[in-house]
Amino acid sequence: xxxxxxxxxxxxxxxxxxxxxxxxxxxxxxxxxxxxxxxxxxxxxxxxxxxxxxxxxxxxxxxxxxxxxxxxxxxxxxxxxxxxxxxxxxxxxxxxxxxxxxxxxxxx
Amino acid sequence: xxxxxxxxxxxxxxxxxxxxxxxxxxxxxxxxxxxxxxxxxxxxxxxxxxxxxxxxxxxxxxxxxxxxxxxxxxxxxxxxxxxxxxxxxxxxxxxxxxxxxxxxxxxxxxxxxxxxxxx
Numbered sequence: 001x002x003x004x005x006x007x008x009x010x011x012x013x014x015x016x017x018x019x020x021x022x023x024x025x026x027x028x029x030x031x032x033x034x035x036x037x038x039x040x041x042x043x044x045x046x047x048x049x050x051x052x053x054x055x056x057x058x059x060x061x062x063x064x065x066x067x068x069x070x071x072x073x074x075x076x077x078x079x080x081x082x083x084x085x086x087x088x089x090x091x092x093x094x095x096x097x098x099x100x101x102x103x104x105x106x107x108x
Numbered sequence: 109x110x111x112x113x114x115x116x117x118x119x120x121x122x123x124x125x126x127x128x129x130x131x132x133x134x135x136x137x138x139x140x141x142x143x144x145x146x147x148x149x150x151x152x153x154x155x156x157x158x159x160x161x162x163x164x165x166x167x168x169x170x171x172x173x174x175x176x177x178x179x180x181x182x183x184x185x186x187x188x189x190x191x192x193x194x195x196x197x198x199x200x201x202x203x204x205x206x207x208x209x210x211x212x213x214x215x216x217x218x219x220x221x222x223x224x225x226x227x
Contacts, residue, residue: 001169032210032211032212034213034214036214042219043202043204043217043218043219043220044153044202044214044217045217046213046214046215049207049211049213049215050211055215087152087153089153089213089214091211091212091213094155094166094212095155095157095166095167095168095169096155096168096169096170097143097155097212098155099152099153099154099155100152101152102152102153
């Protein structure tokens with residue numbers, strides 16, 4: 001099973017600033033990585049797949065990078081609606097599909 | 109735009125069977141990997157398993173002995189059964205659409221069903 005580790009657990013950033021969220025895989029997952037955003041009371045929403053491809057309708061301020069075992073989700077200029085939980089998910093070696101434990105992005 | 113509407117019992121007694129159904133509206137049914145995922149405070153997001161339109165299933169090894177996922181293609185519905193539940197199975201359960209075998213990310217999700225296991 002591929003273990004996904006996200007850091008930090010909580011990140012406090014001011015609106016308008018840049019945020020960088022990290023995700024590390026316990027083994028090589030190539031570029032088979034997705035990022036999701038989850039707001040309270042809602043299901044996760046796909047942001048990025050293939051490590052760097054934005055899903056339909058996702059604003060350009062969201063970008064993904066990395067391959068192998070190290071990945072980053074960057075939000076270039078934080079808007080109020082971006083403060084949420086973020087999860088990474090690998091789909092290179094499954095079953096099982098595995099998720100990180102999440103990073104909570106808070107307003108500083 | 110595809111919509112996933114899910115329903116099922118919100119309270120299940122220990123040792124009984126959890127049953128949930130997910131209906132797919134507004135999109136093709138027979139090309140994707142229909143998936144169940146759960147979320148609990150203690151374990152985060154946990155992939156339960158999937159069923160392909162062909163009827164083949166793959167389950168999380170940690171749950172495999174207790175899980176059945178099935179399809180009703182005539183109704184565009186996917187069902188989940190989890191047997192012999194305990195308090196550890198208390199979670200929000202989501203159905204989701206997995207894009208493909210080699211690109212298995214979830215691009216559409218149901219709204220979630222909160223299931224509590226308690227006597």
